[in-house]
Amino acid sequence: IIHQLRNSFKYVSYKDLKSFAKDFKEVYKATNEEVALENLAELEEKWGNKYPHAIKSWYSNWDVLSPFFKYPEEIRTIMYTTNIIEGFNRQLRKVTKTKTMFPTNQALEKMLYLASRNVVKKWTQRYKHWDLILNQLTIFFEGRIEKYI
Known part of the structure; x- marks a missing residue:
């Protein structure tokens, strides 16, 4: 959107x-x-x-x-913007932009994996109205969300 x-x-x-x-x-x-x-x-x-x-x-x-x-309004509020995804991509670009080339594809994959782990550690802030959103997600995607909670 x-x-x-x-x-x-x-x-x-x-x-x-x-x-x-x-x-x-x-x-x-x-x-x-x-x-x-x-x-x-x-x-x-x-x-x-x-x-x-x-x-x-x-x-x-x-x-x-x-x-x-x-989708219910609670889910749409987190879907219509792409700030989270853009922020994650920005963090990945930050670690790869200084490197002009990688010896192997596996070396690039390792660097991106380690960078993503560091980015995820910083995700401590709760999303506004997350409890309502999580409830809507568990209703809308029954059986798919519960195993990750």
Whole structure:
């Protein structure tokens, strides 16, 4: 979702960006897919003439975006952003950028493995409302989450 938003925002003038983003929040924060489509239609009505491509990209990618709305709100809050993944990738890049080459693929794998272990040690901060999210995950993915708790 965040990448789709960033893609849409690049077509919007800076002076309209704040209000456009506020209106778009109604789309990706909708309770279900039907409400999201209604909100997208309202958004198109308001902004479609001025920024048609920003909204058209949502319709053309709807088949990829729509599964997002089948998850409960608690799960969607951690899914719509990619900050955790981007942070993890940044840490891996940090350890590999100083090395121009590795003697073997196994040497690279070892370095990435050790770096990932160090990164995971730093993950001590609890995610906001994690107890609600964990409950929703155990309900939604029954049998898959319990074995990792």
